[in-house]
Amino acid sequence: MKIVSSFKHLDHTPALDDKIKSKSQKLKKYFEGNFEVHWTCYVRDDGAQCADIKLLGPSFEYHAQAHSEKLYKSLDLALNKIEKQVGKRKDKWKNHISRKHMETVKDQQVAQSEWDEEFWEGKDIDKDIA
Secondary structure, three states, rough: OEEEEEEEEOOOOOOHHHHHHHHHHHHHHOOOOOOEEEEEEOOOOOOOOOEEEEEEEHHHEEEEEEEEEEEEHHHHHHHHHHHHHHHHHHHHHHHHHHHHOOOOOOOOOHHHHHHHHHHHOOOOOOHOOO
């Protein structure tokens, strides 16, 4: 995992760097292999502290943005958004894999004709009528 952080209109402090690294470590549980985490922290004109996070990997790209009065809260909010996106995508992928081997519903006419053949198979029609 590679972590890249950039700051606009903010001072880069070691405490902020540690916070970003610890937050990024939470994302390891979702991915195996190489991926990059890009953090961008900045202050808007209205004074709001903003945090952008972008996850880049070989077959995925996620992005989240959050803002609040405190930068640390913005980091938490952005990370929660990313975790929600990743979790949702993982669930979809997991359901897709498990449904791959399930029996599918056939066309209604085909299913009805097969049921009729199975129902009447082995029954003697002449005995039922007489």
